[in-house]
Every structure is written in structure tokens, then in C-alpha cells.
Amino acid sequence: MSQNAPSALSSGASDSSPAGRTAYFDNAKLLAVVLVVCGHFWEPLIGQPEQRHIKALYLLVYTFHMPAFILVSGFFSRGFTAQPRQIRRLVSGVLVPFVLWGTLLALFNGFVTDESVTIKPLTPVWVTWFLIALFLWRLSTPLWRNLRAPVTTATALFLAAGAFSLGAQLSITRVLQFLPCFVIGLVMDPRHLARLREARWIKAAAVISFLTVGGAAFVVAPDFNAVWLYRSAGAPDLHVSYGHWVAEALVIHVVGLVLTAAFLVLVPSRRTWYTSLGAGTMCAFLLHAFIRQAMVATGLYERDALQGLPGQLALTALALALALLLCTRPVRALMRPLVEPRLNWLFRPDAPARSESARVHGPS
Template sequence: MLSPGYERAPLPPLRETPVETVHDTRAEAEKKPSGKNDRDPFLDNAKYLTIVLVAIGHAWAPFAGNSRTTGALYMLVYAFHMPAFIVISGYLSRSFDGRPRQISRLVTGVLVPYVIFQTAYTLFMRAVDNPDREFYYQKPGFALWFLVALFLWRLTTPMWKNLRWPVSVSLVIAIAASVTPSIGGDLGLMRVVQFLPFFVLGLQLRPEHFRFLQSRPSRRVALPVAACAALLAYWAVPRMSSAWFGHAASVQQMGVPAWKGAVVNLALFGCSLVLTACFLAWVPRRRLWFTALGAGTLYAYLLHVYPIRLARVNEWYDMSWVGHPLGRVTVTILAAVMMTLLCTAPVRRVFRGLMEPKMAWFFRPDPAAAARAREHTPTPDRDPSAQRRDSSAQPRDSSAHR
């Protein structure tokens, strides 16, 4: 833990990126000379706060249409919580270049958990809702689309790093996808492509960009901008669907012409980008009580699905107290507490075998890694200290001084 006076530390240089965006605790942590954990508090704070907002958004969904105020808050949160989550994921992926070790972590930290949790979600829904629910892996269950997206985004990272205008290219691809109904819902590809620009943007960010957002002028601007966005959301509630921010359907399915939908999506991208900047401007940079929880955000993201779905299937939202303002505040607090608990170390220890399986048996040995290990392994004939000991043990030849 950092000392109490440690504040506003510069973002650390990225080493080999963890598979979890937001997420793998094994590779993202670095060690200080003192041996203490040197994770950047800003990133962990941002990850924790965004994952809490994800759960709150899911918890608000059933009654967002019953109150204009709740609907406005729901729309406001959905405008930036996943974009912010994805931008951070892209930033943490900057060093991904497809090395064997990175590929193995991508498989074990993203692809394998997707298969495991997609299977678990199907069994869960069979037990609580539909006994005849089919096993299929091409259609991600509730919220599981993000694992597919993260896998595909990471694989394409080397390509984005080599383009001259990666954000512009990804935005053109996203807009083109939004007007292409034939893409469909397999593997959540519509969401994968439409959210792609935020991931690519994260790849382009540097520590100085975050420092700029954290400056005093940026923070002062963020508050009135967010207030204006809240008023705009309140105005928009009866005039547009919040489904626009989910990016799960084409514009034709949203009932608008292609050209108009393309313009709307372009505007929504700009809106989400501005609100993401406002959010990051006010994320604390110092270590707080919830900073360590940022290491468990992917655990919370995957595990919160089950209580959320259970509440909807069992119609807990139909209880009379939920419809009152105090009931909605209670639901919000419960969602935040749930995500906080799911990010804790005990939960990570219990589910680490599912979320971070080692699976060394599944991959070929990396020759480069083995060579590096041999180089760093001292041997009797290469150990300088051994050579010095051997030379000192030999008797001096007096004839050498003659």
C-alpha cells in the first residue's frame, strides 16, 4: 500500500499488458524497490467506479420507463459507463503485439472464461426460467458479449497500432456496421464493432492525456458539461430510446433511415466521448478504500449477471416498495454494495480457477521464453563469482614476474 501522503503519482509505463482490461491481477502489478504494489491508483479507481455504474445501469433498467427522472439518469449513465470501461481496456492493451505469452493469457483470461460462463449462464437460465433453453455459444448471454469483444479487439490491436488514423478508420467501420442489418446478433458483433472506436481510442492514449483531464481547468469544465448533459437526457427521455446507447441493433431496426441513423450514431459517439472525459476528470488519483477493488472488476462484471437476472425472472421489481423513489434509491445502493463485494479478494480467490486458469498443458512451450530463462540461469562456467573464486584459488606463478 502506498503511503498516506502519496498523491497524483504519474501513470506507470506499461509493461506486458494483462489479459483482463480491466482485470488480470497477475501481470498488471509491478513491484517497487521496496517490494510494495505499484499499481496506478487512478486506473484502479476508474475501473471500480465504472463497474459499479454498469451494475447500477442494469439494476435501473426495469423501472427506467416508469419515471422520467430515472429514465434520464439511466440514459446519462448508459451514455458513458461502457465507453469509459472500454477506453481503459484499450489503454491497458497498448503493449499487446501477439507474443506467445500474450496469446496464451488472452485465451485463458478471456476465451476460456467466456465458454465457462456461457455454459453456466445457460444452466442457470434453465433452472430459473426456461428448462428447454438451448446451449449455443454464438449468441453471448446477458452481458457476456464484452468477453467476445475484448478477445477480438485484443487480437486486432497490432493492426490498429500500425495505422496512421486508427480512430477515424474504426469510427467509419462502426458507422458502416450500424447501417448494416445483416450483421445480426451472432457473437454480439454489432456491439463489438460499434463500440470498437472507444477501444482504439484507448490504444492511442498516453499518461499525459489523463494528466490533462485531471487538471483543475478540466475539472471545472466537466461539472457544467455533465449538468447540461443531464438536462439534455431529461429532455430526450420521451423523444428517443435509450437503446441507442446499447449499440446492439442496426439503425433500421431502430426505425430510422440509414443516413439519419448514421448521423445520430456519430453524434452519440461524440456525446459519449465528452461524458467519458468528464467522468475521468473526476476519478480520484490517490489511493482510497476502494482502489484495491479495481483488480477484481472482471470478476464482478461476470458474476453480477446472476443476481440481476434472478431479480428480473422472479419479478422482484413488481414489489410495491420498489416503485417508490426511496425504493429505487435502495436498489441503487444494493447494486453498488453487490459489485463492491464481488470485487473483493475472497471472491477472486474462489473463482480464480474459472477466471484465470493456468492451462500450461494446452500451449506449446515458448522457445524465446525458454531461451531467456536459460540466459538468466547461472551456471558454474558462466557465474562470474564462481570464476573469481576459482582464479583466487590458483597459486601465483612466480615466473610471470621475472
């Protein structure tokens, strides 16, 4: 979290106090990363026959889990003004891990698949796209804070990006297509969220929203191309007209924002047994990718045990347990040198950097 994050959300200890609000966002981060891990563990099954139910659940989760993660990241970037200390944190806590974990994941993929490895420093490897995207979004924060209509401008860039095939470098397509979610978080007033959560009818509306979209996901699951939800492709990549792309991308974007609002409404605001795990979401986000890739490489997803409901429930329980385990304090302490490396040697002595990462409040 930025040191300049709104004080009302950065300290305190009960449901109605500033600390309760801190617990709320830790809860949101933890629940979001659990959805990320579950989604990735389900993914190898969605293309298999007779798996309509698991694909529908996957589509539902992918409609909102990254928009929610990114919106919260934007909210906690409100205080970023590109001061030297903030830039140092951004480099040591986001940019360097992007390069480091991208390299590690590429080497691991090559090892488990017995394929040759080509390291491309500017091309994200799977989950590491979020790190470079966060770096670029946060670096651009002062610009968005000074525009008259930041959300409108970000949305225009998102729609314009769909006209082109921009390639994989820096995950620029995702950077632009998810940009409105980050900017909405950036300009969001904490009082608006508080008022939204106070309305008595809103939780019922949130549940209805999830049920409605879940039902729609089940209907379209057999024929729907999940790539639309990754926000990584423009019209040329999806082989559709630009008009078709704009219409479908806008619907997905709006539905994603509605479910993001519903998710934020339903997240518990009180301190729970899992609240403290919200500080370790980056470890879970990065480490689970290696386990999932190893499971794919060993052929686990081709076994009959995972084709039925019992096996899939067991797989989901495994993903849930793994996500929680990877967020625990011992794992965070063990992985700190790789997730939050100390880079004092890299910066000028007259402006020493503390080894604090740019907190990632928010995980495809």
C-alpha cells in the same frame, strides 16, 4: 494489464508517482463497474410508467460507462504484440471465460425462468458480449498500431456497420460500434491525460458536462429508445434511414466521448479505501448478472416497494454494496478457477503459460 503497458502507469505509490497512476486506473475500473451494476439493476424499471427520473439516470450512465470501460481497456492493450505468451493469456483469460460464463448464464436463465435452453457458443449471453469483444479488439491491436489513421479508420468501420443488420453472433455490431473507443485508448498518450487533469478549470467543465447531459436525458427520457446506447443495432434494426442512424449515432458517440473524458478527469488519482477492489472488477461484472436475473425472475421489480423513491434508493444501495462485495479478495480467490482458469495443459510444454488472465480494465 499487459506486461508491456507503459512503465509510467504500471508501478509506483503516490498521487504523483507511477503508483499513484496505478491507483488512478484501479479507481476508474472500480467506479465504472459500479455504474455497470447499478445500470443493470435499474434497467427493469425504466420501461415502467412514472419512472422518468430513473430512466434519465440510466440514460446518463449508459451514455458513457461502456465507452469509458472500453477506452481504459484499449489503453492497457498498448503493449499487446500477439506474442505467444500474450496469446495464451488472451485465450485463458478472455476467450475461455467467454464460453464458460456464457454457458453458465444461459443455463441459469433457463433454470430461473423454467424455459428450455439452447446453447449457442458464438452468440454472447447478455454481459458476456464484452469478453468476446475484448478478445477481438485485443487480437487486432497490432493492426491498429500500424495504421496511419487508426481512429479515423475505426470510426469509418463504426459508421459503415450501421448500414446493416449484422446479427448477434460474436456481438459483431457492438464490436464495430464501440471499436473507436478501444482504438482511442490504444493510441492515447498518457501525457495527454495528465495534462488534461492538471488544468484547473477542467473539473468544473466535467461537472457541467454531466449536469448538462443529465438534464437532456431527463427531457428525452419518455420517448428515447435506450437501444441506441447499447450500440447493438444498425439502421435496419431500429427501423430508421441510414442517414438518420448516422446522425444520431454520431451524436451519441461524441457525447459519450465527452462524458468519458469528464469521468476520467473526476476519478480520484490518490489511493483510497476502494482502490484495491479495482483488481476484482471482472468478478463483479460477471457474477452480478446472476443476481439481477434472479431478482427479475422472482417478480421483485413488480412490487410496489420499488415504484417509489425510497425503494429505488434502497435498490441502488444494494447494487453498490453488491458491486463492492463481488470485487473483494475472498470472492476473487473463490472464483479464480472460473475467471482465470489454469490452462497449462492446453499449450505446448516448450512454451508454458502462466495462469494470468488478460486483465480487463474496463464493463452492458
